[in-house]
Amino acid sequence: MTNYIKIPMTFKSDEKNYLDRQCPNEQCEYVFKINMDDWKDKIIPQNEVHCPMCGHTADSEKWYTYEQLESIKENAQSYATNMVYEMLDKSLGKFAKSIKNNKYIKITYKPGKRVTYKNNPIGQREEWNLDITCEKCGTRYSVIGSAYFCPCCGHNSVERVFEDSIGRIEKIIESQDYIKEKLCEQFTIDEVDNMCRSMLESLLGDIVSAFQKFAKENLVKKITQNISNIRVNDFQIVEKGSNLYEKYLNRGYDKYLSQEELEQMNTLFQKRHILEHNQGIVDEKYIQNSKDMSYKIGQRVVVKKEDAKQLLCIIKKLTTELRK
Ligand SMILES: [Zn+2]
Ligand SMILES: [Zn+2]
Structure with a gap:
Protein backbone atom coordinates (compact mmCIF):
# COMPACT_ATOMS: atom_id res chain seq x y z
CA MET A 1 0.00 0.00 0.00
CA THR A 2 1.29 3.41 -0.89
CA ASN A 3 0.53 6.39 1.26
CA TYR A 4 0.38 9.77 -0.34
CA ILE A 5 0.69 13.01 1.48
CA LYS A 6 -1.44 15.75 0.11
CA ILE A 7 0.30 19.10 0.24
CA PRO A 8 -1.91 22.11 -0.21
CA MET A 9 -0.59 24.48 -2.87
CA THR A 10 -2.02 27.51 -4.55
CA PHE A 11 -1.16 28.92 -7.93
CA LYS A 12 -1.33 32.62 -8.18
CA SER A 13 -2.13 34.17 -11.54
CA ASP A 14 -0.50 37.39 -12.69
CA GLU A 15 -2.19 40.78 -13.01
CA LYS A 16 -3.87 39.77 -16.24
CA ASN A 17 -5.08 36.45 -14.79
CA TYR A 18 -2.53 34.37 -16.68
CA LEU A 19 -0.83 31.20 -15.49
CA ASP A 20 2.72 30.31 -16.63
CA ARG A 21 3.18 27.04 -18.48
CA GLN A 22 6.18 25.35 -20.08
CA CYS A 23 6.36 22.79 -22.87
CA PRO A 24 7.57 19.41 -21.54
CA ASN A 25 9.20 18.54 -24.88
CA GLU A 26 12.93 18.74 -24.09
CA GLN A 27 13.74 20.06 -27.54
CA CYS A 28 11.40 22.98 -27.02
CA GLU A 29 10.76 24.04 -23.37
CA TYR A 30 8.80 27.02 -24.67
CA VAL A 31 7.23 29.13 -21.90
CA PHE A 32 3.82 30.69 -22.45
CA LYS A 33 0.90 31.99 -20.43
CA ILE A 34 -2.68 30.88 -20.41
CA ASN A 35 -5.75 32.51 -18.94
CA MET A 36 -6.42 30.96 -15.50
CA ASP A 37 -10.17 30.47 -16.11
CA ASP A 38 -9.58 28.88 -19.52
CA TRP A 39 -7.02 26.57 -17.92
CA LYS A 40 -9.55 25.44 -15.29
CA ASP A 41 -12.66 25.35 -17.45
CA LYS A 42 -11.33 24.12 -20.78
CA ILE A 43 -7.92 22.53 -20.48
CA ILE A 44 -8.22 20.53 -17.25
CA PRO A 45 -11.48 18.79 -18.30
CA GLN A 46 -10.00 17.72 -21.66
CA ASN A 47 -6.66 16.94 -20.00
CA GLU A 48 -4.63 17.73 -23.10
CA VAL A 49 -2.43 20.71 -23.87
CA HIS A 50 -0.79 21.74 -27.16
CA CYS A 51 2.48 23.65 -27.13
CA PRO A 52 1.94 26.96 -28.94
CA MET A 53 5.45 26.80 -30.40
CA CYS A 54 6.17 23.17 -31.40
CA GLY A 55 2.69 21.62 -31.30
CA HIS A 56 3.74 18.88 -28.83
CA THR A 57 0.77 17.49 -26.89
CA ALA A 58 0.79 16.11 -23.33
CA ASP A 59 -1.55 15.80 -20.29
CA SER A 60 -2.28 18.95 -18.39
CA GLU A 61 -0.20 17.74 -15.42
CA LYS A 62 3.08 18.04 -17.31
CA TRP A 63 3.30 21.76 -18.01
CA TYR A 64 5.01 23.21 -14.95
CA THR A 65 7.71 25.80 -15.57
CA TYR A 66 11.15 25.33 -13.98
CA GLU A 67 10.33 28.12 -11.53
CA GLN A 68 7.08 26.44 -10.51
CA LEU A 69 8.81 23.07 -10.03
CA GLU A 70 11.42 24.77 -7.87
CA SER A 71 8.72 26.42 -5.72
CA ILE A 72 6.81 23.16 -5.48
CA LYS A 73 9.96 21.45 -4.24
CA GLU A 74 10.59 24.16 -1.66
CA ASN A 75 6.99 24.07 -0.49
CA ALA A 76 7.05 20.30 -0.21
CA GLN A 77 10.32 20.34 1.70
CA SER A 78 9.14 22.83 4.24
CA TYR A 79 5.86 20.97 4.57
CA ALA A 80 7.66 17.67 5.15
CA THR A 81 10.15 19.17 7.60
CA ASN A 82 7.34 20.67 9.54
CA MET A 83 5.50 17.35 9.62
CA VAL A 84 8.55 15.51 10.93
CA TYR A 85 9.02 18.07 13.67
CA GLU A 86 5.42 17.67 14.70
CA MET A 87 5.75 13.90 14.79
CA LEU A 88 8.96 14.11 16.83
CA ASP A 89 7.35 16.52 19.22
CA LYS A 90 4.44 14.21 19.72
CA SER A 91 6.32 10.95 20.10
CA LEU A 92 9.28 12.23 22.07
CA GLY A 93 6.97 14.21 24.27
CA LYS A 94 4.93 11.08 24.95
CA PHE A 95 8.08 9.02 25.51
CA ALA A 96 9.49 11.54 27.92
CA LYS A 97 6.20 11.47 29.80
CA SER A 98 6.09 7.66 29.92
CA ILE A 99 9.45 7.40 31.59
CA LYS A 100 8.95 10.35 33.86
CA ASN A 101 8.84 8.19 36.95
CA ASN A 102 11.61 5.86 35.90
CA LYS A 103 14.51 6.52 38.22
CA TYR A 104 17.10 5.00 35.90
CA ILE A 105 16.44 7.00 32.81
CA LYS A 106 16.15 10.67 32.52
CA ILE A 107 15.12 12.20 29.24
CA THR A 108 14.48 15.76 28.59
CA TYR A 109 13.28 16.81 25.19
CA LYS A 110 13.15 20.37 24.12
CA PRO A 111 11.43 21.02 20.80
CA GLY A 112 13.90 22.57 18.38
CA LYS A 113 13.37 25.63 16.34
CA ARG A 114 10.38 24.92 14.18
CA VAL A 115 10.15 25.48 10.45
CA THR A 116 6.59 26.49 9.99
CA TYR A 117 4.98 25.51 6.78
CA LYS A 118 3.61 28.36 4.85
CA ASN A 119 1.76 27.53 1.72
CA ASN A 120 3.61 29.94 -0.53
CA PRO A 121 1.48 30.68 -3.53
CA ILE A 122 3.52 29.89 -6.60
CA GLY A 123 4.23 33.14 -8.36
CA GLN A 124 4.20 34.03 -12.01
CA ARG A 125 6.44 35.93 -14.35
CA GLU A 126 5.36 39.43 -15.16
CA GLU A 127 2.84 40.00 -17.90
CA TRP A 128 3.84 39.68 -21.51
CA ASN A 129 3.14 41.55 -24.66
CA LEU A 130 1.27 39.52 -27.17
CA ASP A 131 -2.21 38.47 -26.07
CA ILE A 132 -3.93 36.04 -28.37
CA THR A 133 -7.49 34.76 -28.43
CA CYS A 134 -7.95 31.57 -30.44
CA GLU A 135 -10.32 32.24 -33.35
CA LYS A 136 -11.64 28.70 -33.10
CA CYS A 137 -12.15 27.94 -29.39
CA GLY A 138 -11.76 31.34 -27.72
CA THR A 139 -8.94 30.32 -25.37
CA ARG A 140 -6.89 33.31 -24.21
CA TYR A 141 -3.13 32.97 -24.01
CA SER A 142 -0.04 35.14 -24.12
CA VAL A 143 3.40 34.68 -25.63
CA ILE A 144 6.63 36.50 -26.30
CA GLY A 145 7.33 36.70 -30.02
CA SER A 146 5.07 34.47 -32.05
CA ALA A 147 3.14 31.27 -31.57
CA TYR A 148 1.69 28.74 -33.97
CA PHE A 149 -0.81 26.60 -32.09
CA CYS A 150 -3.65 27.23 -29.67
CA PRO A 151 -2.75 25.49 -26.35
CA CYS A 152 -6.32 24.26 -25.98
CA CYS A 153 -7.50 23.07 -29.41
CA GLY A 154 -4.19 23.08 -31.31
CA HIS A 155 -5.64 25.31 -34.02
CA ASN A 156 -2.97 26.83 -36.23
CA SER A 157 -4.06 30.20 -37.54
ZN1 LIG B 1 6.93 22.91 -27.41
ZN1 LIG C 1 -8.21 27.08 -29.76
Whole structure:
Protein backbone atom coordinates (compact mmCIF):
# COMPACT_ATOMS: atom_id res chain seq x y z
CA MET A 1 0.00 0.00 0.00
CA THR A 2 1.29 3.41 -0.89
CA ASN A 3 0.53 6.39 1.26
CA TYR A 4 0.38 9.77 -0.34
CA ILE A 5 0.69 13.01 1.48
CA LYS A 6 -1.44 15.75 0.11
CA ILE A 7 0.30 19.10 0.24
CA PRO A 8 -1.91 22.11 -0.21
CA MET A 9 -0.59 24.48 -2.87
CA THR A 10 -2.02 27.51 -4.55
CA PHE A 11 -1.16 28.92 -7.93
CA LYS A 12 -1.33 32.62 -8.18
CA SER A 13 -2.13 34.17 -11.54
CA ASP A 14 -0.50 37.39 -12.69
CA GLU A 15 -2.19 40.78 -13.01
CA LYS A 16 -3.87 39.77 -16.24
CA ASN A 17 -5.08 36.45 -14.79
CA TYR A 18 -2.53 34.37 -16.68
CA LEU A 19 -0.83 31.20 -15.49
CA ASP A 20 2.72 30.31 -16.63
CA ARG A 21 3.18 27.04 -18.48
CA GLN A 22 6.18 25.35 -20.08
CA CYS A 23 6.36 22.79 -22.87
CA PRO A 24 7.57 19.41 -21.54
CA ASN A 25 9.20 18.54 -24.88
CA GLU A 26 12.93 18.74 -24.09
CA GLN A 27 13.74 20.06 -27.54
CA CYS A 28 11.40 22.98 -27.02
CA GLU A 29 10.76 24.04 -23.37
CA TYR A 30 8.80 27.02 -24.67
CA VAL A 31 7.23 29.13 -21.90
CA PHE A 32 3.82 30.69 -22.45
CA LYS A 33 0.90 31.99 -20.43
CA ILE A 34 -2.68 30.88 -20.41
CA ASN A 35 -5.75 32.51 -18.94
CA MET A 36 -6.42 30.96 -15.50
CA ASP A 37 -10.17 30.47 -16.11
CA ASP A 38 -9.58 28.88 -19.52
CA TRP A 39 -7.02 26.57 -17.92
CA LYS A 40 -9.55 25.44 -15.29
CA ASP A 41 -12.66 25.35 -17.45
CA LYS A 42 -11.33 24.12 -20.78
CA ILE A 43 -7.92 22.53 -20.48
CA ILE A 44 -8.22 20.53 -17.25
CA PRO A 45 -11.48 18.79 -18.30
CA GLN A 46 -10.00 17.72 -21.66
CA ASN A 47 -6.66 16.94 -20.00
CA GLU A 48 -4.63 17.73 -23.10
CA VAL A 49 -2.43 20.71 -23.87
CA HIS A 50 -0.79 21.74 -27.16
CA CYS A 51 2.48 23.65 -27.13
CA PRO A 52 1.94 26.96 -28.94
CA MET A 53 5.45 26.80 -30.40
CA CYS A 54 6.17 23.17 -31.40
CA GLY A 55 2.69 21.62 -31.30
CA HIS A 56 3.74 18.88 -28.83
CA THR A 57 0.77 17.49 -26.89
CA ALA A 58 0.79 16.11 -23.33
CA ASP A 59 -1.55 15.80 -20.29
CA SER A 60 -2.28 18.95 -18.39
CA GLU A 61 -0.20 17.74 -15.42
CA LYS A 62 3.08 18.04 -17.31
CA TRP A 63 3.30 21.76 -18.01
CA TYR A 64 5.01 23.21 -14.95
CA THR A 65 7.71 25.80 -15.57
CA TYR A 66 11.15 25.33 -13.98
CA GLU A 67 10.33 28.12 -11.53
CA GLN A 68 7.08 26.44 -10.51
CA LEU A 69 8.81 23.07 -10.03
CA GLU A 70 11.42 24.77 -7.87
CA SER A 71 8.72 26.42 -5.72
CA ILE A 72 6.81 23.16 -5.48
CA LYS A 73 9.96 21.45 -4.24
CA GLU A 74 10.59 24.16 -1.66
CA ASN A 75 6.99 24.07 -0.49
CA ALA A 76 7.05 20.30 -0.21
CA GLN A 77 10.32 20.34 1.70
CA SER A 78 9.14 22.83 4.24
CA TYR A 79 5.86 20.97 4.57
CA ALA A 80 7.66 17.67 5.15
CA THR A 81 10.15 19.17 7.60
CA ASN A 82 7.34 20.67 9.54
CA MET A 83 5.50 17.35 9.62
CA VAL A 84 8.55 15.51 10.93
CA TYR A 85 9.02 18.07 13.67
CA GLU A 86 5.42 17.67 14.70
CA MET A 87 5.75 13.90 14.79
CA LEU A 88 8.96 14.11 16.83
CA ASP A 89 7.35 16.52 19.22
CA LYS A 90 4.44 14.21 19.72
CA SER A 91 6.32 10.95 20.10
CA LEU A 92 9.28 12.23 22.07
CA GLY A 93 6.97 14.21 24.27
CA LYS A 94 4.93 11.08 24.95
CA PHE A 95 8.08 9.02 25.51
CA ALA A 96 9.49 11.54 27.92
CA LYS A 97 6.20 11.47 29.80
CA SER A 98 6.09 7.66 29.92
CA ILE A 99 9.45 7.40 31.59
CA LYS A 100 8.95 10.35 33.86
CA ASN A 101 8.84 8.19 36.95
CA ASN A 102 11.61 5.86 35.90
CA LYS A 103 14.51 6.52 38.22
CA TYR A 104 17.10 5.00 35.90
CA ILE A 105 16.44 7.00 32.81
CA LYS A 106 16.15 10.67 32.52
CA ILE A 107 15.12 12.20 29.24
CA THR A 108 14.48 15.76 28.59
CA TYR A 109 13.28 16.81 25.19
CA LYS A 110 13.15 20.37 24.12
CA PRO A 111 11.43 21.02 20.80
CA GLY A 112 13.90 22.57 18.38
CA LYS A 113 13.37 25.63 16.34
CA ARG A 114 10.38 24.92 14.18
CA VAL A 115 10.15 25.48 10.45
CA THR A 116 6.59 26.49 9.99
CA TYR A 117 4.98 25.51 6.78
CA LYS A 118 3.61 28.36 4.85
CA ASN A 119 1.76 27.53 1.72
CA ASN A 120 3.61 29.94 -0.53
CA PRO A 121 1.48 30.68 -3.53
CA ILE A 122 3.52 29.89 -6.60
CA GLY A 123 4.23 33.14 -8.36
CA GLN A 124 4.20 34.03 -12.01
CA ARG A 125 6.44 35.93 -14.35
CA GLU A 126 5.36 39.43 -15.16
CA GLU A 127 2.84 40.00 -17.90
CA TRP A 128 3.84 39.68 -21.51
CA ASN A 129 3.14 41.55 -24.66
CA LEU A 130 1.27 39.52 -27.17
CA ASP A 131 -2.21 38.47 -26.07
CA ILE A 132 -3.93 36.04 -28.37
CA THR A 133 -7.49 34.76 -28.43
CA CYS A 134 -7.95 31.57 -30.44
CA GLU A 135 -10.32 32.24 -33.35
CA LYS A 136 -11.64 28.70 -33.10
CA CYS A 137 -12.15 27.94 -29.39
CA GLY A 138 -11.76 31.34 -27.72
CA THR A 139 -8.94 30.32 -25.37
CA ARG A 140 -6.89 33.31 -24.21
CA TYR A 141 -3.13 32.97 -24.01
CA SER A 142 -0.04 35.14 -24.12
CA VAL A 143 3.40 34.68 -25.63
CA ILE A 144 6.63 36.50 -26.30
CA GLY A 145 7.33 36.70 -30.02
CA SER A 146 5.07 34.47 -32.05
CA ALA A 147 3.14 31.27 -31.57
CA TYR A 148 1.69 28.74 -33.97
CA PHE A 149 -0.81 26.60 -32.09
CA CYS A 150 -3.65 27.23 -29.67
CA PRO A 151 -2.75 25.49 -26.35
CA CYS A 152 -6.32 24.26 -25.98
CA CYS A 153 -7.50 23.07 -29.41
CA GLY A 154 -4.19 23.08 -31.31
CA HIS A 155 -5.64 25.31 -34.02
CA ASN A 156 -2.97 26.83 -36.23
CA SER A 157 -4.06 30.20 -37.54
CA VAL A 158 -2.17 30.53 -40.79
CA GLU A 159 -3.28 34.08 -41.32
CA ARG A 160 -2.26 35.28 -37.88
CA VAL A 161 1.10 33.53 -38.09
CA PHE A 162 1.69 35.07 -41.51
CA GLU A 163 0.76 38.55 -40.30
CA ASP A 164 3.04 38.13 -37.28
CA SER A 165 5.99 37.06 -39.40
CA ILE A 166 5.53 39.81 -41.94
CA GLY A 167 5.19 42.42 -39.18
CA ARG A 168 8.35 41.18 -37.51
CA ILE A 169 10.32 41.14 -40.79
CA GLU A 170 9.14 44.64 -41.61
CA LYS A 171 10.35 45.91 -38.24
CA ILE A 172 13.78 44.34 -38.71
CA ILE A 173 14.13 45.87 -42.18
CA GLU A 174 13.09 49.28 -40.88
CA SER A 175 15.54 49.14 -38.00
CA GLN A 176 18.54 48.07 -40.12
CA ASP A 177 20.33 51.41 -39.67
CA TYR A 178 19.69 51.43 -35.94
CA ILE A 179 20.87 47.83 -35.57
CA LYS A 180 23.99 48.66 -37.56
CA GLU A 181 24.73 51.66 -35.37
CA LYS A 182 24.29 49.64 -32.17
CA LEU A 183 26.48 46.81 -33.45
CA CYS A 184 29.22 49.30 -34.36
CA GLU A 185 29.58 50.10 -30.65
CA GLN A 186 30.69 46.53 -30.04
CA PHE A 187 32.24 45.21 -33.24
CA THR A 188 34.49 46.32 -36.04
CA ILE A 189 32.93 47.71 -39.18
CA ASP A 190 33.88 44.56 -41.13
CA GLU A 191 32.17 42.33 -38.61
CA VAL A 192 29.10 44.57 -38.60
CA ASP A 193 28.95 44.50 -42.39
CA ASN A 194 29.04 40.72 -42.37
CA MET A 195 26.39 40.46 -39.70
CA CYS A 196 24.05 42.85 -41.48
CA ARG A 197 24.55 41.07 -44.77
CA SER A 198 23.63 37.70 -43.33
CA MET A 199 20.70 39.28 -41.53
CA LEU A 200 19.33 40.57 -44.83
CA GLU A 201 19.94 37.24 -46.51
CA SER A 202 18.04 35.39 -43.85
CA LEU A 203 15.23 37.94 -44.02
CA LEU A 204 14.80 37.05 -47.67
CA GLY A 205 14.48 33.42 -46.59
CA ASP A 206 12.00 34.37 -43.87
CA ILE A 207 9.77 36.23 -46.33
CA VAL A 208 9.78 33.30 -48.75
CA SER A 209 9.01 30.73 -46.09
CA ALA A 210 6.20 32.83 -44.59
CA PHE A 211 4.74 33.22 -48.06
CA GLN A 212 5.04 29.51 -48.94
CA LYS A 213 3.16 28.41 -45.88
CA PHE A 214 0.48 31.03 -46.34
CA ALA A 215 0.03 30.37 -50.08
CA LYS A 216 -0.37 26.64 -49.55
CA GLU A 217 -2.80 26.80 -46.64
CA ASN A 218 -4.79 29.58 -48.27
CA LEU A 219 -5.22 27.54 -51.43
CA VAL A 220 -6.12 24.35 -49.58
CA LYS A 221 -8.71 26.27 -47.57
CA LYS A 222 -10.33 27.66 -50.69
CA ILE A 223 -10.76 24.46 -52.66
CA THR A 224 -12.93 21.57 -51.69
CA GLN A 225 -11.52 18.72 -53.76
CA ASN A 226 -8.86 16.39 -52.44
CA ILE A 227 -5.49 17.99 -53.12
CA SER A 228 -3.07 16.03 -50.97
CA ASN A 229 -0.44 16.38 -53.72
CA ILE A 230 0.06 20.10 -53.11
CA ARG A 231 3.24 20.70 -51.12
CA VAL A 232 4.51 23.79 -49.30
CA ASN A 233 7.65 23.69 -51.44
CA ASP A 234 5.61 24.16 -54.61
CA PHE A 235 5.27 27.80 -53.59
CA GLN A 236 9.03 28.35 -53.45
CA ILE A 237 8.90 28.64 -57.21
CA VAL A 238 6.87 31.61 -58.38
CA GLU A 239 5.67 30.05 -61.64
CA LYS A 240 4.69 26.76 -60.03
CA GLY A 241 2.72 28.46 -57.27
CA SER A 242 1.01 30.77 -59.71
CA ASN A 243 0.05 27.83 -61.93
CA LEU A 244 -1.54 26.03 -58.98
CA TYR A 245 -3.66 29.08 -58.17
CA GLU A 246 -4.56 29.31 -61.86
CA LYS A 247 -5.46 25.62 -62.02
CA TYR A 248 -7.64 25.44 -58.92
CA LEU A 249 -9.00 28.96 -58.54
CA ASN A 250 -8.67 30.33 -62.02
CA ARG A 251 -6.50 33.20 -60.86
CA GLY A 252 -2.74 33.09 -61.12
CA TYR A 253 -0.43 35.66 -59.55
CA ASP A 254 -0.45 37.60 -62.86
CA LYS A 255 -3.99 38.69 -62.12
CA TYR A 256 -2.72 40.84 -59.29
CA LEU A 257 0.90 41.64 -60.09
CA SER A 258 2.40 43.47 -63.05
CA GLN A 259 4.86 41.67 -65.31
CA GLU A 260 7.65 43.70 -63.72
CA GLU A 261 6.58 42.78 -60.18
CA LEU A 262 6.36 39.11 -61.13
CA GLU A 263 9.87 39.22 -62.55
CA GLN A 264 11.23 40.93 -59.45
CA MET A 265 9.49 38.39 -57.24
CA ASN A 266 10.93 35.54 -59.27
CA THR A 267 14.48 36.94 -59.19
CA LEU A 268 14.37 37.45 -55.42
CA PHE A 269 12.92 33.97 -54.85
CA GLN A 270 15.76 32.56 -56.96
CA LYS A 271 18.27 34.60 -54.97
CA ARG A 272 16.97 33.02 -51.80
CA HIS A 273 17.21 29.60 -53.42
CA ILE A 274 20.85 30.02 -54.43
CA LEU A 275 21.74 31.43 -51.01
CA GLU A 276 20.22 28.44 -49.34
CA HIS A 277 21.47 25.75 -51.66
CA ASN A 278 24.72 27.07 -53.14
CA GLN A 279 25.97 29.55 -50.55
CA GLY A 280 24.95 32.34 -52.88
CA ILE A 281 27.35 31.36 -55.66
CA VAL A 282 25.77 31.97 -59.05
CA ASP A 283 25.51 28.96 -61.35
CA GLU A 284 24.01 28.42 -64.78
CA LYS A 285 20.67 27.34 -63.37
CA TYR A 286 20.37 30.54 -61.37
CA ILE A 287 20.91 32.70 -64.44
CA GLN A 288 18.45 30.59 -66.43
CA ASN A 289 15.72 30.62 -63.79
CA SER A 290 16.08 34.14 -62.48
CA LYS A 291 16.85 35.83 -65.82
CA ASP A 292 19.13 38.00 -63.68
CA MET A 293 21.85 39.15 -66.06
CA SER A 294 23.73 41.25 -63.52
CA TYR A 295 25.90 38.31 -62.43
CA LYS A 296 28.34 35.95 -64.10
CA ILE A 297 28.68 32.31 -63.11
CA GLY A 298 30.90 32.01 -60.02
CA GLN A 299 29.97 35.40 -58.56
CA ARG A 300 28.09 35.68 -55.28
CA VAL A 301 24.65 37.31 -55.16
CA VAL A 302 24.19 40.45 -53.08
CA VAL A 303 21.05 41.17 -51.06
CA LYS A 304 20.33 44.82 -50.33
CA LYS A 305 17.91 46.35 -47.91
CA GLU A 306 15.90 47.52 -50.95
CA ASP A 307 15.62 43.91 -52.17
CA ALA A 308 14.03 42.78 -48.91
CA LYS A 309 11.76 45.84 -48.87
CA GLN A 310 10.67 45.28 -52.44
CA LEU A 311 9.92 41.60 -51.94
CA LEU A 312 7.97 42.34 -48.79
CA CYS A 313 5.92 44.93 -50.64
CA ILE A 314 5.10 42.53 -53.50
CA ILE A 315 4.22 39.71 -51.09
CA LYS A 316 1.92 41.95 -49.10
CA LYS A 317 0.12 43.05 -52.23
CA LEU A 318 -0.22 39.51 -53.57
CA THR A 319 -1.35 37.87 -50.33
CA THR A 320 -3.98 40.55 -49.71
CA GLU A 321 -5.53 39.60 -53.05
CA LEU A 322 -5.04 35.85 -52.75
CA ARG A 323 -6.93 35.66 -49.48
CA LYS A 324 -10.02 37.38 -50.94
ZN1 LIG B 1 6.93 22.91 -27.41
ZN1 LIG C 1 -8.21 27.08 -29.76
